[in-house]
Amino acid sequence: MSDRGQLGRGHRILRGAYDETFDNTDLPAEPILTSYVSVRDEKIVSLVITLTRPADH
Numbered sequence: 001m002s003d004r005g006q007l008g009r010g011h012r013i014l015r016g017a018y019d020e021t022f023d024n025t026d027l028p029a030e031p032i033l034t035s036y037v038s039v040r041d042e043k044i045v046s047l048v049i050t051l052t053r054p055a056d057h
Contacts, residue, residue, distance in 0.1 A: 012037045015052065027051070 014035040038046035
């Protein structure tokens, strides 16, 4: 997983390719997920994970 940037104080964007064992029905062979994380007082207060599809070229 790679750190992709900071949205503002306490907000981070992480993007990574996942290859662990989980139910990947209807997902690409190596799904890329983007995680939007909000942290307050060193604790995660919000987490949103989205499937990121590669752009068609």
